[in-house]
Amino acid sequence: MFRIDPRCPLPIYEQIVARVEEMILLGLYEKDHQLPSVRALAGDLAINPNTIQKAYGLLEQNGVIYSRQGRGSFVALSASDLKRRRLPDLLEGFRKHVRELKELEVSEEDLIAEVYRIYHINKKGDGSDDSSPESDKKL
Amino acid sequence: MFRIDPRCPLPIYEQIVARVEEMILLGLYEKDHQLPSVRALAGDLAINPNTIQKAYGLLEQNGVIYSRQGRGSFVALSASDLKRRRLPDLLEGFRKHVRELKELEVSEEDLIAEVYRIYHINKKGDGSDDSSPESDKKL
Amino acid sequence: MFRIDPRCPLPIYEQIVARVEEMILLGLYEKDHQLPSVRALAGDLAINPNTIQKAYGLLEQNGVIYSRQGRGSFVALSASDLKRRRLPDLLEGFRKHVRELKELEVSEEDLIAEVYRIYHINKKGDGSDDSSPESDKKL
């Protein structure tokens, strides 16, 4: 299914939560798709079933999946629903970083150039009319 | 001196680290300025001295302060030194957020407008020639 | 026949019990009406026959249906009988909610207005002499 990194500082159950959400966002788990069973995933990842249970429990509390005794666990949301739900937190984290960078006297132009670069990376033939050639110098 | 928030999810020793760095960045602690002693600060904040010790130890390990046996602890860096040191991590965090927001299909324009807003907030008389009036609509 | 909702948190056998009782209350299943056979219903709903058996067993235990060896299962009660039987539990649930709402300092008037509204909803031309116009404000 997906992998867990034992060296990652995040607790295992949070890694599982993140992986499941990732699978949904990537469109690999659609709404009402059945998740691997608690025991199956536990065996697969060589992890205790209780840890999987905890992860699934958290996901259910957050409305990302729903579990039914004797039947299994299923995806409760579409990818777009999950995106919409994540947006506010992510945006606030973005703002916080901008504010801190502003305090450290990074210029507005540098940040905007950074945004531009990320949005236009991996594009074919994008070197021709690059309108922010100065942005690569400093950051 | 400065305050600790018991409701903050950060461990106390990390709060102390953050406060000391904050004081330096604000220019209130200059280079070679003496920090409050472990015992004094512990008494002041009603906190276990071991916790203060741990915070000072971390700060020393990071080169932010230095300690001299029997004399006390002192600031090792100027505000600008500390700023320079923090920049890479902060910038990487910024990039990570931009990448995730891009994946969630937030437009480049919205992010740039958000940056603009933060940089031009709290300015007097900035409502006259606002050149990004559309930016307030969505986020 | 009737539908089962896989997303409903109720166990399937309880959903079946509820549906059967619903059919009786709606007058669609009269006294001595024959229920679908365990196997037929199981096939129809794509559900394990044991689950249907469990539901029918519960219904029989509660005196709502009766079974005859080799012939099938039949409704044991009229709609009005079933209503009478349900009343005490429902009323106790109602009282419990009123008591809890009272503890949360919801006013008697608000609750009565709420009852009024539910009883007079969906009536044609009932806006003329509405004697509790203030009731819509708070709840």
Next chain:
Amino acid sequence: MFRIDPRCPLPIYEQIVARVEEMILLGLYEKDHQLPSVRALAGDLAINPNTIQKAYGLLEQNGVIYSRQGRGSFVALSASDLKRRRLPDLLEGFRKHVRELKELEVSEEDLIAEVYRIYHINKKGDGSDDSSPESDKKL
């Protein structure tokens, strides 16, 4: 502290959640009051610490308490905050019961009389001008 009923069908951890919320609503646990430690409560109730942990974890996720490593667990809400948070669910449960009772042909007057009785129970000298003497007959 408080008691757990092993015969109650509710899982133990939910009973604990309910007890803690009850204590807050009764005003016995004020905001920022420290809860009994996981281990202490586990010993007190002769229950496994993991079960307490699960209950506290749920309460924290719901914003009712906050836990800090090495310090303890504390109430996060005032009684009135908790009341406000509970109201919508409770009101919806109330409405559902009213609707079902309406379907069972219980009269509006009977329900209102029932509400009246609960709100005026335990009052001294309330027998004199009882304006709904007929209400005691049927329910």
Next chain:
DNA sequence: GTGGTCTAGACCACT
């Protein structure tokens, strides 16, 4: 077979 609850006991991070 499924999920859900609980116990016993270990180990870690924080104060």
Next chain:
DNA sequence: GTGGTCTAGACCACG
């Protein structure tokens, strides 16, 4: 001492 994570293994309810 505190909370938090994880394991191992048992038992129950549901299908």
